[in-house]
Amino acid sequence: MQEVTTDRIVIVGAGLGALYAALKLAPLPVVMISPEPLGEGASSAWAQGGVAAAMDAADSPENHAADTEKAGAGTVDPVVADLVTREARKYILDLTTMGTPFDRTVDGDYVLSREAAHSFARVVRVKGDQAGAEIMAALIDRVRETPSVQVLQGTMAVDLDVADGVVTGVAIQDADEARSAPIMLRGAAYLMAGGGSGGLFALTTNPPRIRGQVIGMAARAGAEIADAEFVQFHPTAMDVGEDPAPLATEALRGEGAALINADGERFMVDLHPDAELAPRDVVARAIFAQTQAGKRPMLDTRDVLGERVKTQFPAVADACARNGIDPAKDPIPVAAAAHYHMGGIATDHGGRATLGGLWVCGEASSTGLHGANRLASNGLLEALVYARICAEDIAASVDVATTADLVDLRFTAGGLAPDAKAVATLRQTMTDLVGVVRTGDGLRAALVTIAELDAAYSDSRAFQNMCATATLIAAAALIREESRGAHERADFPNTLSGPGQRSKMTLTEALAIRAEAIKDLT
Numbered sequence: 088m089q090e091v092t093t094d095r096i097v098i099v100g101a102g103l104g105a106l107y108a109a110l111k112l113a114p115l116p117v118v119m120i121s122p123e124p125l126g127e128g129a130s131s132a133w134a135q136g137g138v139a140a141a142m143d144a145a146d147s148p149e150n151h152a153a154d155t156e157k158a159g160a161g162t163v164d165p166v167v168a169d170l171v172t173r174e175a176r177k178y179i180l181d182l183t184t185m186g187t188p189f190d191r192t193v194d195g196d197y198v199l200s201r202e203a204a205h206s207f208a209r210v211v212r213v214k215g216d217q218a219g220a221e222i223m224a225a226l227i228d229r230v231r232e233t234p235s236v237q238v239l240q241g242t243m244a245v246d247l248d249v250a251d252g253v254v255t256g257v258a259i260q261d262a263d264e265a266r267s268a269p270i271m272l273r274g275a276a277y278l279m280a281g282g283g284s285g286g287l288f289a290l291t292t293n294p295p296r297i298r299g300q301v302i303g304m305a306a307r308a309g310a311e312i313a314d315a316e317f318v319q320f321h322p323t324a325m326d327v328g329e330d331p332a333p334l335a336t337e338a339l340r341g342e343g344a345a346l347i348n349a350d351g352e353r354f355m356v357d358l359h360p361d362a363e364l365a366p367r368d369v370v371a372r373a374i375f376a377q378t379q380a381g382k383r384p385m386l387d388t389r390d391v392l393g394e395r396v397k398t399q400f401p402a403v404a405d406a407c408a409r410n411g412i413d414p415a416k417d418p419i420p421v422a423a424a425a426h427y428h429m430g431g432i433a434t435d436h437g438g439r440a441t442l443g444g445l446w447v448c449g450e451a452s453s454t455g456l457h458g459a460n461r462l463a464s465n466g467l468l469e470a471l472v473y474a475r476i477c478a479e480d481i482a483a484s485v486d487v488a489t490t491a492d493l494v495d496l497r498f499t500a501g502g503l504a505p506d507a508k509a510v511a512t513l514r515q516t517m518t519d520l521v522g523v524v525r526t527g528d529g530l531r532a533a534l535v536t537i538a539e540l541d542a543a544y545s546d547s548r549a550f551q552n553m554c555a556t557a558t559l560i561a562a563a564a565l566i567r568e569e570s571r572g573a574h575e576r577a578d579f580p581n582t583l584s585g586p587g588q589r590s591k592m593t594l595t596e597a598l599a600i601r602a603e604a605i606k607d608l609t
C-alpha cells in the first residue's frame with residue numbers, strides 16, 4: 088500500500104467533535120478526513136433540539152448530572168456525568184463567542200427548551216430547531232480562517248494500522264470507496280470523530296454516512312468497545328417513507344404536542360406520569376407497540392402550536408411540506424427510529440482508547456456519560472467536552488511539530504464499493520432483529536445473517552467495518568440478559584438489581600459470541 092507521512096494530527100470525521108477539536112488543537116497542525124463538504128453528512132448539522140446546559144439560575148450542574156444518571160439507568164459513570172455537566176455552561180459561552188446565534192429572550196437570557204427526562208428547561212437552542220446547522224456553520228467559519236487546519240474533503244478512513252498495541256497509521260480512500268485504492272497516512276496522533284451507528288438500521292434519523300464505520304474500524308484494529316448494545320431509538324421520527332426518516336424534535340412535545348393514535352387516543356397518558364415527556368426509551372417503546380398493533384401513532388401539534396409550528400420549527404415544517412402534511416391541520420405520522428449510539432470505542436477520562444496513540448470524541452466514543460440511555464441533548468455537549476479533553480491530552484502528551492506541510496494524497500484506482508443490496512439486507516436485519524424490542528432467538532438469527540454477509544462481501548473494507556459494529560451491537564445485546572434503558576429484551580423483561588455493569592468487548596470476543604450463536608441455530 089502506498090504510504091504518506093505527515094507531522095499533522097489526523098482527525099477522522101468532520102462533525103462537531105472533529106471541528107471543535109481541530110480549533111482547540113490550533114495552532115498545532117491537523118489534517119481532517121471529511122467524506123463530504125464541511126457541514127454535510129454529519130449528524131451534528133441535523134441536530135434540532137440543542138445543547139443541554141444548566142443555564143437557569145434555579146438549575147444546577149448537580150441537577151443536570153442527576154438527570155443524566157437517572158436516564159442512563161444505572162450504568163452512567165458518575166465522574167464523567169459530573170465533569171461534563173459542570174463544564175456545560177462554559178461551552179455555551181464559547182460557542183456564543185464563536186458566533187452561534189442562540190435564541191435569546193428580550194432580556195438577553197438564553198431561551199431554554201424543556202426536553203424529556205430533564206427536571207428543568209435546560210436545552211439551549213437556535214432558531215427553534217436549527218441548533219446543529221447554526222453551530223456547525225459558526226464552527227466551519229472559524230475552521231476556514233484557521234490556517235493550521237487542513238481539510239481533505241472527499242476522503243474517508245477505512246482501516247487503522249497498529250504495531251505493538253499503538254496506532255501507527257490510518258488507511259484513507261476516496262469517499263466513494265470504488266474510486267481508489269487506500270493510502271496509509273501516518274500522522275503524529277489519531278483522533279477518531281466519525282460519529283455513531285444509527286444508519287446501520289433501516290429505520291434511522293442519521294445521515295447515510297453514519298453507519299458505525301469508524302467504530303468498526305477501531306474494533307477491527309483491536310480497540311475495546313463499550314456499551315455496544317445500547318442504541319437509542321427516537322420515538323418521533325416522521326413515518327413518511329423517507330430514508331433517513333426526518334425528525335420531529337422532542338422540543339415539540341416540550342411545547343405540549345400530544346401523541347395520539349388512529350383512534351384519537353392519547354396513549355402516553357396511561358403509561359407514564361410524565362406522559363409525552365417520559366424518558367425517550369419509554370416513549371419509543373410505546374410508539375413501537377402502537378405501530379406493531381397497526382394503530383398508526385401520530386404527533387399532534389395542532390392545538391398547541393397551530394400555524395406557529397411553521398415558523399418556530401422550520402426543519403419539521405419543511406419535512407412536512409415535502410410529504411404533503413400541513414401540521415397546522417394534520418397530525419404527523421411517527422415511528423421509533425435508530426437515533427443515537429450510547430456505545431462506541433471505549434475511552435478513559437482523557438478520551439484515550441485502549442490502543443496507544445488513539446483518541447476518540449463524540450458519538451464514536453463511549454465515555455460512560457450516557458449509560459443505557461442518553462439524556463436528550465447531551466450528545467452535542469459530550470462531543471464538545473471530549474473534543475476539548477482530547478485536544479488538550481494530545482497537545483500535552485504527543486510531541487507535535489508546530490508547522491507541517493500540506494498532505495497531498497494522490498489516489499490510484501483499485502477500490503470496491505460496498506454492495507448496495509448487502510448493505511440494505513444488513514440494515515433491515517438490524518431494524519427487524521436488533522431494534523426496539525429484542526429476543527435471544529432474534530439476536531442469534533441476526534448474528535447468523537451478519538456473518539453470512541460479512542463472509543460474502545469481505546472485499547469492501549467499509550462494509551467490513553459496518554459488519555464489525557453490527558456484530559458488536561447484536562453480540563452485546565445477546566449476552567445482556569435483562570432489560571435496561573434503551574435495551575429491551577422481551578425474553579428478559581426485568582432489570583437486574585444492583586448497579587448495572589457497563590459492557591466492554593473486543594471484536595474477537597464478539598466474534599466468539601457470533602460463532603456460538605451460529606452453532607446454536609444450525
Ligand SMILES: Cc1cc2nc3c(=O)[nH]c(=O)nc-3n(C[C@H](O)[C@H](O)[C@H](O)COP(=O)(O)OP(=O)(O)OC[C@H]3O[C@@H](n4cnc5c(N)ncnc54)[C@H](O)[C@@H]3O)c2cc1C
Nearest residue numbers: 100101102104130131136137244281282449450464466467
Ligand atoms: C436528526 C438528529 C437530531 C439530533 N438532535 C440532537 C440534539 O438536538 N442535541 C444533541 O445533543 N444531539 C442531537 N443529536 C445527536 C448529535 O447530533 C450527535 O450525537 C453528534 O452530532 C455527534 O457528533 P460527532 O461529531 O461525533 O459525529 P457527526 O456529527 O455524526 O460527524 C461524524 C463525521 O464523521 C464522518 N465519517 C463517517 N464515517 C467516516 C469514515 N469512514 N471516515 C471519515 N469520516 C467519516 C462523517 O461524514 C461526519 O463528518 C441528533 C442526531 C440526529 C441524527
